[in-house]
Amino acid sequence: MDWIILIIAGLFETAFAFCLGKIKATKGKLLRFWIAGFIISLTVSMCLLATATQTLPIGTAYPVWTGIGAVGTVLLGSIFFKERTSPARIFFIMTLIVSIIGLKML
Numbered sequence: 001m002d003w004i005i006l007i008i009a010g011l012f013e014t015a016f017a018f019c020l021g022k023i024k025a026t027k028g029k030l031l032r033f034w035i036a037g038f039i040i041s042l043t044v045s046m047c048l049l050a051t052a053t054q055t056l057p058i059g060t061a062y063p064v065w066t067g068i069g070a071v072g073t074v075l076l077g078s079i080f081f082k083e084r085t086s087p088a089r090i091f092f093i094m095t096l097i098v099s100i101i102g103l104k105m106l
Contacts, residue, residue: 002052003104006061009048010068016041017073021081045069060103067100 019038026034045065053061074093077083 002055005048006052006056006065007068009045009052010065011072012041012045012048013065013069014072014076016045017069018076018080021077025081060106064100064103067096067103071096071100 016038019034019041022034023031023038049061049065052065071093074083074089078085
């Protein structure tokens with residue numbers, strides 16, 4: 001169950017990074033919506049991470065949480081913010097995914 005909580009925490013990390021990207025590109029009343037989304041996503045992510053680390057080692061949980069957030073943020077950046085995707089970038093994202101899986105396996 002703690003791994004599921006950790007994965008959800010990583011997804012919320014991706015969500016708060018996405019909200020940061022939207023904050024950068026938004027003005028007016030909609031800006032408040034994205035700021036609220038950022039604060040809520042950040043809070044939920046941190047609380048779930050703290051819950052997961054009650055039983056999982058911090059040396060494993062934190063890198064996995066960060067890795068999920070990093071991979072998710074790169075994917076969302078490419079899809080929604082039209083960030084450049086190169087073969088090298090895809091290679092390094094894949095190595096990050098393999099590293100996350102390796103940490104879980106150990």
